[in-house]
Amino acid sequence: MDAGNSSQNRVPRKRRKMQRVTMMDVAKLAQVSPSTVSLYLRKPAAVSPAAGQEIARAVSTLGYVPNLVAGGLAAASSKVVSIIVPSIRNAFFAETVSTLQSELAAEGLQVILGHSEYGEDQEEALVRTALSWAPAAVVLTGLSHSAETCKLLRASGVPVVEMWEIGAKPIDMAVGFSHPQVGASAARHLLSKGRRSIAFLGARMQEDHRAAKRASGFADEAKHAAETATCEVINHPGAATVEAGSLLLSRALQQVPDLDGIACSNDLIALGALFECQRREIAVPDRIAVIGFGDLDFSASCIPSLTTIRPSGDLIGKEVARLILGGIHSEHPEGASRIIDTGHVLIERRST
Amino acid sequence: MDAGNSSQNRVPRKRRKMQRVTMMDVAKLAQVSPSTVSLYLRKPAAVSPAAGQEIARAVSTLGYVPNLVAGGLAAASSKVVSIIVPSIRNAFFAETVSTLQSELAAEGLQVILGHSEYGEDQEEALVRTALSWAPAAVVLTGLSHSAETCKLLRASGVPVVEMWEIGAKPIDMAVGFSHPQVGASAARHLLSKGRRSIAFLGARMQEDHRAAKRASGFADEAKHAAETATCEVINHPGAATVEAGSLLLSRALQQVPDLDGIACSNDLIALGALFECQRREIAVPDRIAVIGFGDLDFSASCIPSLTTIRPSGDLIGKEVARLILGGIHSEHPEGASRIIDTGHVLIERRST
């Protein structure tokens, strides 16, 4: 029946209709072509004021929201920056991510977040999905990654920033500071206060390479600077918490008989140690001096106020943003340095 | 010259060539059509084992990374969940975001993060860009949003979850607890300890509506439960920090002569108050009882250990994830409740 129809006259495919307002709708209402709308949205100065006004009106009348997914596909690079940190619960990274997010949002970039939980395999999986978004940049924490992760990133051609650590060769760019130097600063400070039986209290150092580097910098400096000094490094396998700090102090008192100074890999640990000293009625700093790392919220207000090393998480965030935005705006950021040392600052308070 | 050529023989457009491996490359190598590859990647069971194996081999040989941007465009919904919190520096939200991110990542969803800094206009801007990604869901904090924000979200048809608060009508779904009830619990607890001159110490309550609700719940309960009690609410305009806690306690001591109990809108404030008491040699809980909110890292270990109300940030994260995933997997989640009360738990420790 009705031969010649079945093959010629195919039903036009029906596709799930997005009810969304598209750029075409805006163009129609503003009486211009879609290209002009697109151009206006990206570079308003390039279209005539009259047309621009018309388009702006249409956009607001229709409540047009541009589809960044389509834009990203067409432009072959999406306005997304993927950030991978070990844990967002960690105040250090929360600070950096917060700053970075604000800086990038101001330039119209979105932040996609992932946590590796200090696992290289998890990080690799995150990098893989991150690259699926054709991101404008990828931000990683630290310089230690699986070989595959490095290969993937290099092959992708996407700008990569490694943050919170410098010292080894980065994949592409790096912003941070030297962790061994932080450890060394802490050791020097304790030694300068006349302490000779010192210990480094760290948590999760089997996975947290940066904390481990602070510990070894501390131990090396103690060994070299003062031959008479004894130095122990004590690790808590769990997360860096206040409770871990209390536990670690107890362990340190057992292991180091005349303990008179401790450096902690994190201010939370230092706070725990401070509490434990209070419980045991050990005078700080008279009998034991305590130095932390992080300069967290409570560090200036606790009793005694905590001497600590501030790593400037927000400065790191700002510099990472600058590097990313610089790389996007100009094609040749070769002139600028691609490794930025944000340094560290020792803040002396009452606990030493 | 050479008429008929200039118009006919146009040079084919050259487009910035993505060097990336595409699905087509995989299909070619595996000797199947792109559709089959796509099908295999989404539902491996729907493809014959033989073809599947061939495709898997091709994927790994070529190091194929699927382009989620293209996928999102074609499928009209991207595998992205947009989360908007007031601040990721806040440990409460960090906890929720962390849990949520893990749960969603397990289902192949990415998290896009934004912070509103407690500003409704900023939140609106974030929602607008969030919707540009055609996200699988949008997660907001609290129930207070600008009218435009609600309109945008309703119009978009995207599932919306509001978290960390219930009590009013949500846009779509909500997971959280009642803040006035938290305040009331705190008041009841202090009253049960025989305290009659009590105060609520909060920070940034002009913007943080949830903290303000805890305060008013506290004041209402105090008024109703004990006529003899006096109750003050004291606000610090800045952020909720340990230092603010010390300041607030000082103010409370001035304003309330016989102060014998305080509730704090945040454990950081409570810790600051505890430190201030220690500095002034005020016995806690003997002279002043202290109850906090949040059950943060240090709350169990500080001196005295802090009585507090735990809001279960990770439970909220889990439930939000469940709601989102449920909504994606089944079309009709009508049966299930769309408002989940995660409740709160009062943890009594030494400070009361």
Next chain:
DNA sequence: TAGGCGCATAATAGCGCTACGATAAGTTTT
């Protein structure tokens, strides 16, 4: 007044993938 140059705007071809229908086999029913 013809030729050339700029500028604003338009037309068009994909970006890489998914969804939809079509098709080609193989299997059961009548």
Next chain:
DNA sequence: AAAACTTATCGTAGCGCTATTATGCGCCTA
């Protein structure tokens, strides 16, 4: 054995936008 199903695979039209080239128009120069 033909019809009616299954099941696995394929072909292709977009998804909404951007990049690139093409076009039209006004203006200056000679």
